[in-house]
Amino acid sequence: MNDARPGAGSAGYLPIASYGVIGNLRTTALVGTNGSIDWCCLPNSSCPSVFASLLDARKGGRFAVSLLSETSHCSQSYVEGTNVLETHLYSSTGCLTLCDFMELSGNLTMKRRTLTEPAVYRIIRSVGSNQVRVEWSPRPDYGRAGVRIEREKGEFVARSTGGEIFWLEGLRGRTWVETRGGQATLFAEMGLRDGQELCLTMHMNCSPVSGSFEGALEARDETISCWRAWLRDEAGAQREWAGKWRDHLVRSELVLKLLTNGETGAIIAAPTTSLPELIGGERNWDYRYAWIRDASLTAKALASMQHVQAARDFLHWVHEVTLEGEKRKRIQVVYGPFGEVDLAEHTLGHLEGYRRSAPVRVGNSAYRQKQLDVFGEILDSAHQLLRGGEFIPAALQPFLTEVANRAALSWLGEDLGIWEFRDRPRHFTYSKLMVWVALLRAVELGEGFGLNGEVAYWRHVAGVVRETILNLGYSPTLKSFVQAFDSEHLDASSLMLPLRGLVSMEDARAQGTIRATLERLTERGLVRRYSAPDGLEGSEGAFLLCTFWLVDALALSGRLQEAWDIFEGAAARANHLRLLPEQIDPSTGEFLGNFPQGFSHIGLINSLNTLRRAEGGSAGVLREHELHRKQSA
Incomplete structure (x- = not known):
């Protein structure tokens, strides 16, 4: 069990793995096993934080419910088939259960069909007698705004110097406010009898709702119904093929939906910023945005689980924002969830960072980068929609x-690659692969769906790109495809060359790449992204998506036992709620990077599908791979 004492962990921080996540298809909140909401941005995920003690335990602010007596242990679980989270805090006198959720109603399947308010519900139930402590310290604008807290209309209201207003309803017992440096914190202590319940509700920028406890229970039940209706099958009979990994599969589906913006259909990479890839290091990035390159992999994962409308919405969003970008003569690789184009990156020097891992960054300068793979993602997503x-x-x-013409004209240029290097451009092999995918899809769209253009020209350039990759992107010394042309550095993205069909899985170069990945990039069953220096200090953990790529490559090579071993080892590293981070330290198992990470859950879904279909020899994945192979011949 995780230590549930307030401030437990290194330097006052819980391990990243000790969090669950709730949300309302607009934003999310991270809830620790100690009962503290330590991260929440309102009203949308890309907005400045209101609670950010995840990034600064002293200055960030939190919404904590804890026991006054010593907590012996704790546990967390989701209400089955939902993103409604229950946290249990145990003491010698009883147990305190927190049911945390953000209210949802309406149809989760279609965008713009859900009704939600920027509100957090915390239903508290006492088993046995418990003395409870509440700390409420909203810190808008990443803790930069001043805050005063007053009692008004029988409830508590926090007003910031930036104009935000937050109401806290349902609080009882002895209350007091402490103010330091212009920022107020509300405290409360109360005794709860066995079976006693209450609900704390926080609303943003509205008058107090003064809802009843029964109304909170109705909101909880409606939210549960919405999540389960989206899954379509509460019993999960349609997912029995997943075997013992069914619960991991369902959780991954629910994470991807939680990262989806209910108004636009965009899917952000993760709900957090600046959780470090190296504790104490500088590898801290803001992932609260939607990357174009995620489109085809995400759509494949969602469609494979029959969430076809979610896949369509994301692909349509990709085309809407990139078409708008074309009008400005600039297609970006990443956008805000509402299509925001200015994602200027800056650091928040007043926050110390998770476990003193500075800097804390907001915004992401990748939006200004040149990445050639975006052409392939756009055309591949169009191809998926039409199919x-x-x-x-x-x-x-x-x-x-x-887009096809631009891919054909620009493929000879350098770029910063899929991993968004910040030192210098290169001729990245994966980028050239995705140009080839772009041109291949353009040919298919022209021949099969009537897309106007020089189909013969696209086919010719695709052939030239393929031959160039085979000549310059392969190392006879390493007997593997490599990160960049004429380099001797390995990169896990090279596994995508056979997975995308540039060569067959039976090709010696594909098998050599798998072998090199296993021998030189894999540590304790987890795969690191690359071996090359990247211009940043320190190293990073193993990358879960790359690990799942290796699973796919092994499965499609007929090496099913090896594939299952790696898959099970990676999936088993999920936390107590089956949530996955971006990276894991292979030696310690510590979670690293932003959390929960959409790409990791996408990889789990796609790999589990690949394994089951490869195992049964069914059409799905195998036939798609064979189609790619024939097209590349």
């Missing part, structure tokens, strides 16, 4: 033709 029976609007077709 799924979707209609491509006439206004979008000239844009797709322009």
Whole structure:
């Protein structure tokens, strides 16, 4: 069990693995096993934080419910089939249960069909007699705004110098406010009898709702119903093929939905910023945005689980924002969830960072980077939509033709690659692969779906790109595809060359790449991204998505036992709620990077599908791979 005492952990921080996540398809909140909400941005995920003790235990602010007596142990679990979280705090006198959720109603399947307010519900139930302590310290604008807290209309209201207003309803017992440095904190202590319940509700920028406890229970039940309706099958009978990994599969589905913006269909990479890839290091990035390159992998994962509308919404969002970018003659690789284009990066020097891992960054300068793989993602997503029976609007077709032409003209240039290096451009092999995918998809769109353009020209350039990759992106010395042309550095993204069909899995170069990845990039069953220096200090952990790529490559090579061993080792490293981070320290098992990470859950879904289909020899994944192989021949 995780230590549930307030401030437990290194330097006052809980391990990243000790958090659960709740949300409302607009934003999320991280809830620790100690009952503290330590991260929440309102009203949307890309907005400044209101609670950020995750990034500064002293200055960030929190919404904590704890026991006054010593907590012996704790546990967390989700209400089955939902993102409604229950935390149990145990003491010698009883147990305190917190049921945390953000209210949802309406149809979660379709975008713009959900009703939600920027509110957090905390239903508290006492088993046995318990003395309870509450700390409420909203710190808007990443803790930069001043805050005063007053009692008004029988409830508590926090007003910031930036104009934000937050109401806290339902608090009872002895209360007091302490103010330091212009920032107020509300405290409360109360005794709860066996079976006694209450609800603490926090609202943003509205008058107090003064809802009843029964109303809170109704909101909880409606929220549970919404999540379960989206899954379509509470019993999970349609997922029995996943075997003992069914619960991991369901949790991954629910994480991806939680990262989805209910208004636009965009799916952000993660709900947090600046959780470090190296404790005490500088590898801290803001992932609260939606990357174009996530589109095809995400759509594949969602569609494989019959969440077809979610896949369509994300792909349509990709095309909407990139088409708008084309009007400005600049297609970005990453956007805000509402299509925001200015993601200027800056650091928050007043926050110490998680376990003193500075700097804390907001914004992401990758939005200004040149990354050639974006052409492949755009055209591949269009191809997926059309194959799924979707209609491509006439206004979008000239844009797709322009993307294909631009890919054909720019493939000889250098870029900063899939891993968004910050030192210098290179001829990254993966980037060239995705240009090849772009041109291959353009040919298919032209021949099969009537896309106007120079199909013969696209096919010719695709052939040239492929031959160039085979000549310059392969190292005879390493007997493996490599990170960049004429380099001797390995990169796990090279596994995508056979997975994307540039060569067959039976090709000696594909098998050599798998062998090199296993021998030189894999540590304790987890795969690191690359072996090359990247211009940043220190190292990083193993990357879960790359680990799942290795699983796919092994499975499609017929090496099923090896694939299962690696899959099970990676999936078993999920936390107590089956949530996955971006990276894991192979030696200690410590979670690293932003959390929970959409890419990791996408990898789990896709790999489990690949394994089961490869195991049964069924059409799905195997036939798709064979199709790629024939097209590349």
